[in-house]
Amino acid sequence: MKAVHAALDGDSRQSRHTLAARRPLRVRLTLTVTGFGMLALVTCLLAPLVGSTQISLARVFDTSIPFADNVDAQIFFVARLPRVLAGALVGGALASAGVVFQAMLRNPLATPFTLGVSAGSSLGAMLAILFGASASLGPLSPVPLASLAGAILAAASVYWLATRPGRPISTSVLLLAGVTLNSFFSALILFAQFLADYAQVYRAARWLMGDLDVGGLSPLLGALPLVMAAFALFAFLPGALNLLSLGPDAAAARGVDVARTQRIAFVSASLATAAAVSLAGPIGFVGIVVPHLVRLLVGVDHRIVLPASALFGASFLVACDLIARTFIAPVEIPVGVVTAMIGGPFFLWLLVRQG
Amino acid sequence: MLLQADHLHFTYDGTRSSAAGSGRTAVVRDVSVDVVPGAITGLLGPNGCGKTSLLKLLAGIVTPQHGRVTLDGVSLADRPRREVARTIAVVPQETHPAFDYTALEMVLMGRHPHLGAFQLEGPDDVAVALEALLATGTAHLADRAYVTLSGGEKQRVVIASALAQQPRILLLDEPTASLDLGFQLEIQALLTALNRDRGVTMVLATHDLNLAASICQRLVLMRGGAVLAQGRTEEVLTPSHIRDLYGVHAEVSLHPAAGHLTVVPVRRA
Numbered sequence: 001m002k003a004v005h006a007a008l009d010g011d012s013r014q015s016r017h018t019l020a021a022r023r024p025l026r027v028r029l030t031l032t033v034t035g036f037g038m039l040a041l042v043t044c045l046l047a048p049l050v051g052s053t054q055i056s057l058a059r060v061f062d063t064s065i066p067f068a069d070n071v072d073a074q075i076f077f078v079a080r081l082p083r084v085l086a087g088a089l090v091g092g093a094l095a096s097a098g099v100v101f102q103a104m105l106r107n108p109l110a111t112p113f114t115l116g117v118s119a120g121s122s123l124g125a126m127l128a129i130l131f132g133a134s135a136s137l138g139p140l141s142p143v144p145l146a147s148l149a150g151a152i153l154a155a156a157s158v159y160w161l162a163t164r165p166g167r168p169i170s171t172s173v174l175l176l177a178g179v180t181l182n183s184f185f186s187a188l189i190l191f192a193q194f195l196a197d198y199a200q201v202y203r204a205a206r207w208l209m210g211d212l213d214v215g216g217l218s219p220l221l222g223a224l225p226l227v228m229a230a231f232a233l234f235a236f237l238p239g240a241l242n243l244l245s246l247g248p249d250a251a252a253a254r255g256v257d258v259a260r261t262q263r264i265a266f267v268s269a270s271l272a273t274a275a276a277v278s279l280a281g282p283i284g285f286v287g288i289v290v291p292h293l294v295r296l297l298v299g300v301d302h303r304i305v306l307p308a309s310a311l312f313g314a315s316f317l318v319a320c321d322l323i324a325r326t327f328i329a330p331v332e333i334p335v336g337v338v339t340a341m342i343g344g345p346f347f348l349w350l351l352v353r354q355g
Numbered sequence: 356m357l358l359q360a361d362h363l364h365f366t367y368d369g370t371r372s373s374a375a376g377s378g379r380t381a382v383v384r385d386v387s388v389d390v391v392p393g394a395i396t397g398l399l400g401p402n403g404c405g406k407t408s409l410l411k412l413l414a415g416i417v418t419p420q421h422g423r424v425t426l427d428g429v430s431l432a433d434r435p436r437r438e439v440a441r442t443i444a445v446v447p448q449e450t451h452p453a454f455d456y457t458a459l460e461m462v463l464m465g466r467h468p469h470l471g472a473f474q475l476e477g478p479d480d481v482a483v484a485l486e487a488l489l490a491t492g493t494a495h496l497a498d499r500a501y502v503t504l505s506g507g508e509k510q511r512v513v514i515a516s517a518l519a520q521q522p523r524i525l526l527l528d529e530p531t532a533s534l535d536l537g538f539q540l541e542i543q544a545l546l547t548a549l550n551r552d553r554g555v556t557m558v559l560a561t562h563d564l565n566l567a568a569s570i571c572q573r574l575v576l577m578r579g580g581a582v583l584a585q586g587r588t589e590e591v592l593t594p595s596h597i598r599d600l601y602g603v604h605a606e607v608s609l610h611p612a613a614g615h616l617t618v619v620p621v622r623r624a
Binding site (some may be wrong): 024026029102103106107108235236239240242243245246247249250252253254255256257295299300301302329343 | 373411414415416436437438439440441443444445447450452453454455456458460464465467468470472473475476477478481520
């Protein structure tokens with residue numbers, strides 16, 4: 001025993017040195033957020049410059065030319081920026097929702113769509129298309145409004161199925177309920193498609209592929225408050241998510257109010273997902289590829305992973321959309337196809353690597 | 356800090372939940388225990404007798420249907436969770452993180468109850484974590500991924516994480532179950548030192564009667580969710596109690612070299 005302790009003592013001096021040299025969390029967080037923040041900013045600023053018409057950044061921000069005469073500024077701000085901002089908003093929302101669901105479900109392979117939110121949302125959109133709904137609410141037009149309603153209905157159903165009063169949410173029931181609801185809603189979508197005509201089915205199919213061409217700033221204003229509300233709730237989560245990913249008992253033993261944290265996590269991540277899907281359709285793989293890439297780059301501490309994923313998700317989806325609209329221009333590939341083409345192989349590589 | 360269990364009744368209510376784990380319904384029936392401050396109390400009993408459930412109740416992780424657990428007279432249910440976690444820490448049988456945290460990150464999570472809602476750990480917290488790593492002989496593992504560690508290393512890192520909570524009371528669920536003889540003795544020495552040098556009160560659930568005999572001043576014997584006997588180790592660790600608990604004839608004698616009672620199981624009763 002003495003020998004062991006002596007060895008440990010020698011060891012400890014060295015360890016103490018290594019630990020002292022380690023960057024404090026605050027510094028790591030600042031560096032990461034600054035880095036990914038710069039990346040997101042640069043991506044959002046440069047992406048609108050690329051397209052069928054060449055424009056110059058200098059001319060765009062040249063205040064000596066009146067806006068009415070500045071074609072470059074008009075293309076930048078009116079034609080392209082809303083789409084880029086939609087990409088940033090949706091990418092950030094889906095990536096951070098993915099992080100929260102993965103920690104809460106203690107499953108690194110969970111996505112924002114695992115619990116049926118996207119299927120509910122798709123059913124809502126499908127029904128709005130099928131019945132030619134015309135109801136709108138502020139900046140939300142009928143299809144986004146219906147998909148938002150569907151998403152909230154799906155999330156509420158799953159939540160109701162998996163909770164018992166005064167007890168922590170059962171993550172296994174939550175997963176089962178989500179998967180079951182997913183297939184149930186998919187069946188309803190198929191049924192609705194069966195009833196619909198060709199034009200409606202085509203419109204629904206295009207919606208399901210995901211599209212960031214939102215056509216202006218006003219659809220963004222519909223989704224923005226919801227995403228902001230979700231992000232405000234996310235701020236309470238990261239430390240507790242670390243502990244929740246060890247299991248509910250371990251988290252409770254270290255002072256986490258498990259039931260409350262699970263509630264905030266579920267509501268906020270569902271809200272972010274619902275807002276993103278209602279704006280741009282169910283764009284897959286962002287919510288799983290981005291968190292995993294971020295973890296490979298900055299480690300697994302959720303206090304860093306969550307903000308980094310939100311920022312990197314924004315850059316990732318804007319970049320994917322850039323590929324979508326330029327790869328075989330003038331034809332635009334649906335952005336959901338691009339994220340799947342990149343995400344699918346990456347996901348498989350990850351599985352093999354972890355396997 | 357006086358931790359008391361007062362006529363506890365507890366049942367997992369049959370609904371499947373993460374707390375119920377494998378779905379078995381462990382039950383605690385009318386259990387009253389005074390955890391004597393400054394002592395190491397052993398919790399003995401056959402599989403499924405409610406040891407783990409009692410530890411969870413004592414930590415406030417689950418709430419009893421009847422009765423209450425009090426810390427200095429105030430019910431755990433009426434205290435904020437963070438406050439409880441600053442006093443009571445738990446070393447569970449197994450910890451399975453869903454992500455590849457390093458050993459240091461695992462230990463720093465013990466600082467959670469000491470941090471404010473939006474506060475990040477500072478140099479003081481890292482110093483506490485480092486001290487906990489050193490106390491458990493795991494400082495050299497600080498940057499290793501927890502999942503890559505051996506069973507004994509994992510167990511020591513989890514103990515370090517509990518120590519980083521700077522608890523007055525430590526609840527341990529079979530801390531030596533998966534360890535070889537060398538590590539068993541090392542954990543045993545570590546627990547004794549923590550108890551002696553820092554006055555940490557402990558409750559230790561175990562199947563290892565000789566471990567209990569060597570480090571526990573007091574024992575609580577449980578069978579079928581109820582307390583069969585409790586008191587000083589010399590008074591409680593008797594052949595008749597062992598037969599009642601496990602259905603095994605055993606010889607109990609004072610080992611001259613080890614200086615404590617030893618139990619030798621002879622045959623099934």
